[in-house]
Amino acid sequence: MKIKRIAPADFECRYMTAVPPVFKTRDTPLQIFDIRETAAFISLPTPLYRPDYNFIVHLTKGTASQQVDAAVKHISPHDVLFVKNGNVTALLETSDDVEGYVVIFEDSTLRHLLSKEKLVRLFSAGTVIPLPDEASHWLTPLFMLLAREIYQPAPDLEICYSLFQAALLKIIAADKGQHKSVNRSSEITFAFKELVYKHHVEERSVAFYVDKLAVSVNYLNRCVQQTLGTAPKEWINKVNIQHSQLLLQDFTKDIAAVAFELNYEDPGYFGRLFKKITRLTPSEYRASLMQSLS
Structure with missing residues (x-):
């Protein structure tokens, strides 16, 4: 079994039966996709692959199962799944009613947006972070704004970065296991x-x-x-x-x-x-x- 390294543009070529109009990979270090518009086109289960990027999945409806390294992670509404650059992963299944967003981003984006302390907190978090309902509902309109800006003909990346930074800080703040000081x-x-x-x-x-x-x-x-x-x-x-x-x-x-x-x-x-x-x-x-x- 050869586990391939996959770039964002490779995913649609390898693991999707067709490419919906809304699924447009951009040549930017930050991208976002609406799960409701793309899930039906993914051939499940995907083979194991090693992304050369990080990604988070925020579910607002339905369920999904994702293998991350040797463990299978089950994701429910209001959960955030965090897969790091270098993890081996595969999308195993999604429910028919699944909704939410996938945000993919490079390491350089994280270093640009987060202090070292916040970066350590994020990478120390569990693979699946269950958010309080309030925090999850807060993220949804923010990701909608992020998607709207990214798909502009000439997106303002500083606006995109600011929106994503706010999302990451909200996730870190909502993760009850990460309130210890970083030393x-x-x-x-x-x-x-x-x-x-x-x-x-x-x-x-x-x-x-x-x-x-x-x-x-x-x-x-x-x-x-x-x-x-x-x-x-x-x-x-x-x-x-x-x-x-x-x-x-x-x-x-x-x-x-x-x-x-x-x-x-x-x-x-x-x-x-x-x-x-x-x-x-x-x-x-x-x-x-x-x-x-x-």
């Missing part, structure tokens, strides 16, 4: 996680990340333990095993081939590590996948 420990952990997502297949030693972050082993251990409740090595292993769960969805590959693809020279060690993290052997995990498909 140096949180920033180091945030940077560590981003490096692990980028390099975990080739680099599993803590020394590599310590060198990249220019901190000591003890300091990285303390930061990651305080923030994630686990040691850096355990987090690296967890991300690697999550990646292996995606590869195991390709039933044409044997388990040893998956282990070798992730640079585990000993398939037996890979199997023991997989069971330690998931409580299933790779064979048991694959059997559970086949059972769910049947």
Whole structure:
């Protein structure tokens, strides 16, 4: 299974049966789409892909299911789904009555709009953020204005950025789990996680990340333990095993081939590590996948 990197314009070519008139990808670092106008044209489920952009989904009606890395996320009205650049994802299903907006944006857009503290808060949030009804209703007209401006013949990007910045700040403020202050420990952990997502297949030693972050082993251990409740090595292993769960969805590959693809020279060690993290052997995990498909 080859997981492709997908740019915004690629999605319509690969995963849509037709392109509705309202679905117009723009050559801008910020784009927005009305789910009501586009959902019926998407071939479901999409294959797993790795977007080279970030996106949020805000549902106002109906439901959807999205795989993000190895987990399936179920989205209900007033939820916001946040998929980061580099996550592996697939849209699995949507209800017939689904409504809301999808906003896609580049990393540069986030850095332009949010302070480092707010950026860490956003990236530390859960994949699905349930919003209070008031906050969700507040977002809807704002996204309508954003869509109206973006689809002008000559959109004013500063207006677009200001509207989207307001939406992000509202989401961050409404996320009850993110009211802790952001400190140096949180920033180091945030940077560590981003490096692990980028390099975990080739680099599993803590020394590599310590060198990249220019901190000591003890300091990285303390930061990651305080923030994630686990040691850096355990987090690296967890991300690697999550990646292996995606590869195991390709039933044409044997388990040893998956282990070798992730640079585990000993398939037996890979199997023991997989069971330690998931409580299933790779064979048991694959059997559970086949059972769910049947």
